Amino acid sequence: MRNTAIIRIHCGDQRGLIAKVTDFIHRNSGNVLALDQHTDQEEERFFMRVECNFKGIMLDQDKIRKDFQLEIADPLSMVWSIQFSDQLSRMAIFVSKASHCLFDLLARYQAGELNVKIPLIISNHKVLEGIAKKFGIPYYHLPVNKETMEKVESDMLKLLREYEVDFIVLARYMQILTSNFIDEYKYRIVNIHHSFLPAFAGAKPYHSAHARGVKIIGATGHYVTSDLDAGPIIDQDVIRISHHDTVKSLVQKGKDIEKIVLSRAVKAHVENKTMVYKNKTIIFT
């Protein structure tokens, strides 16, 4: 995996985009390992993810960045990013009281499934501190209410900077974050909502699903925006239920898809397989 890089770009559609990008890579002694491309015909927008590796032991990452910007991105008005494989993303987890998503993420983390570093866990409750300890990860208990929210978010941001956090996972963190906070981590906060959005946005979705009498419930992994539960959807999944189910059993069954969907959304983010455009995602395979 040495010297592997992932380039993601989007720009107005035009002729020759793929050739220009792949040609740049070859001129820099790189080789395309995988290329996934999508053109949104309505928006006339071009999206691409290229995985490539570069020859040579000493790769000048900064030079590649600069050259790509000048030769390719600027002339084509691209929005783009490059991540080299030697950079390990640093992921913070926010939780409240429910343990299932946290346990699932940490079990994957310990098994080496998640290609990240988890430097800290933040919670508005003490309940899950024991789990953090089991895994030897610092746990910050920051209770929050309407009055203290501003102060608490400022403390959080300080912690996140201190721990050099790249992105945040809300693993059933039942608090609403301010736009101010969200802007600091734009499209870098992954949330799991316990319903099949846009059905049952807001609080207590399982109660609403039960009241409506649906035959299938779901979970949605999405990026957090200031518009509650309306951010770009990364992944969703569903599970069949019946008239036998009570709110309690829905909560129980829902946990299984919540944790699976969250982990898939986190993985897509970590592997640079997501792009956001106009509040929708492109999810590369």
Add this chain to the structure above:
Amino acid sequence: MRNTAIIRIHCGDQRGLIAKVTDFIHRNSGNVLALDQHTDQEEERFFMRVECNFKGIMLDQDKIRKDFQLEIADPLSMVWSIQFSDQLSRMAIFVSKASHCLFDLLARYQAGELNVKIPLIISNHKVLEGIAKKFGIPYYHLPVNKETMEKVESDMLKLLREYEVDFIVLARYMQILTSNFIDEYKYRIVNIHHSFLPAFAGAKPYHSAHARGVKIIGATGHYVTSDLDAGPIIDQDVIRISHHDTVKSLVQKGKDIEKIVLSRAVKAHVENKTMVYKNKTIIFT
């Protein structure tokens, strides 16, 4: 299947209900073939479906009805029904322009999969008349607009009575029926809505799904009530989509689940496997 009957009941929960009903059946020389029961603990409501057969060539259906009413239903304040296997339900199909659900229902009908008689098809367009002809079923073209709605519905009801229709299937009939009409066929109008309700109720759900960027779309079979797209849900199913999908491809993919879900909902209704209570369904297996 001679002399088979299906009894459906619901009533306030109390001790001994199952024993009382099964005892009644045995006293009338009947035998329980299948029994499915559900108790809604919150509502303290008891639901049961019993399939049984009765000995003897000459079964006095009226006597069984009367006796059950007097001995069981009245003392226990039951809502109940009985259908004997020699009664074949008569089903009307309403369509507009889309052919997929109609074709699917008629193909099943011709293959003997649907245990019904389809005496007529009603449509506000002429487009599908050819299909009705292929299958030799009378097709009534009743165009409708806001002004003529009252008159047209009255004509429809006359036709339905004339053809002794037991229940109606809206196979992508894109018109809203009045409360007046719906009341005549309470919980006997099965509709297919082309979204995963309650998400994207109303018109153009695939456009809304595309705009929101969901990763899964669905279809919902439900009973029609005067509250649009909010009637009791019978069945739902979903299909995975991606950023590659356009509104057009969503419409296309959606058709596959629409017709499957509609046929399952129709089947559940025909086989007396549905019960409605407080705008939710119990679907027996």
Add this chain to the structure above:
Amino acid sequence: MRNTAIIRIHCGDQRGLIAKVTDFIHRNSGNVLALDQHTDQEEERFFMRVECNFKGIMLDQDKIRKDFQLEIADPLSMVWSIQFSDQLSRMAIFVSKASHCLFDLLARYQAGELNVKIPLIISNHKVLEGIAKKFGIPYYHLPVNKETMEKVESDMLKLLREYEVDFIVLARYMQILTSNFIDEYKYRIVNIHHSFLPAFAGAKPYHSAHARGVKIIGATGHYVTSDLDAGPIIDQDVIRISHHDTVKSLVQKGKDIEKIVLSRAVKAHVENKTMVYKNKTIIFT
């Protein structure tokens, strides 16, 4: 939940079975909470699960057992069992090196989702001892090979008796147990097989799935019998894959369904929702 009991029976089909059982319950001051019944027409076999509660603080469980045996089970040649809610099942977990199923079960256990007591974990490897310690559960490391198998199984049985284990969960325990061992826990050993059985029975199912080029992989929770991977199936689930998947990514994706299916199979067993007849299961809802 005080004084609640679950009765499961099967016997040759005959008239009046339900009435006889529910009548027995009422005569003993019991009330039916839920009843699920199934008649296998081909086998002419009747299956039933009844959940009931009994009035009175002092319930004579032995008397109910004896009376049911004499009055109901013997005359009708029933195979039957009753479990009272004050009995908590004791579940042993067997593991090898893979942690995902173990973590998942223990996370559920700690969150109070599994209505069992887990007194011990047994493994042929040391690898997962740390996880057992995290949860404070005794971990027995019993390495095994062909020569030592007989001795090791005998040690295991001793441990299981000592800890009064009711049933065993093979959470990716990659060893084959002898018929001798299996007979001691007939239909009380739940295994997760990492394929959609009967496809890819035996070792390395993900390699086989990859070689065959299937588009969906699965996992199967089943009771262990002496016929390898051919025991009665409790639950199955699947996940969609593509040509992009390598054996490695199949293993990874498979883990998600393995742990979910295993937990559902365990739950069905714990809640007395399973019955086995002629190597097939009835799974009550």
Add this chain to the structure above:
Amino acid sequence: MRNTAIIRIHCGDQRGLIAKVTDFIHRNSGNVLALDQHTDQEEERFFMRVECNFKGIMLDQDKIRKDFQLEIADPLSMVWSIQFSDQLSRMAIFVSKASHCLFDLLARYQAGELNVKIPLIISNHKVLEGIAKKFGIPYYHLPVNKETMEKVESDMLKLLREYEVDFIVLARYMQILTSNFIDEYKYRIVNIHHSFLPAFAGAKPYHSAHARGVKIIGATGHYVTSDLDAGPIIDQDVIRISHHDTVKSLVQKGKDIEKIVLSRAVKAHVENKTMVYKNKTIIFT
């Protein structure tokens, strides 16, 4: 869609493949509309599907074919094909007695969903002739048994040539074709098998599924090879079943996934989204 073409290639993996192909397209006044690429790391094999359009009213298709062969395909030892949008594939349907897949394909055909021409239907039974007539498609009744097989297949091939058939869909055609016949339409015969292959290959899969007591059944769309039910899989899908299901109800439920999976497999083939390599498929999105 004028002047649109789909190029599919595979070859040994090497640097610069994408750039070479996209460069060729641009040099010929073409523009890439969509590009999907896959590298099989184990096989060191490169697969690509490119959709492109060419400027100009008079497109010299033969010249593009020749030039691509000489400039790109030959030097890189590519296996490749190009299909221009003005070519409409001609699809024959083979059936036996079951109508559901045939009805489904013809309903889609009539609704304009399938971008093909269906010039004829061939069957070893007379049963479905009425349906062919409904849709005005020639129906050839060619009964077959072991003795006549050679002669019948020869007649079929003559018909297929006469009607200029490009590919064949076996819509529950329950006869085994000889290698001789299959070789004439290599990877151009799409079959639907009524099980989740490789489980329950061969005859009567629903009987086998019922006997084994599986909780999920499936259907598989695949290319026919001389190795029965072992050809490259195009698509699969599954449906959940229970102990309530009899062989008869499995057959019934299975029909729904058979027809959906078959139509998806046919669509993938028609849209040139399939590639076969070493008995496995790449299915482009």
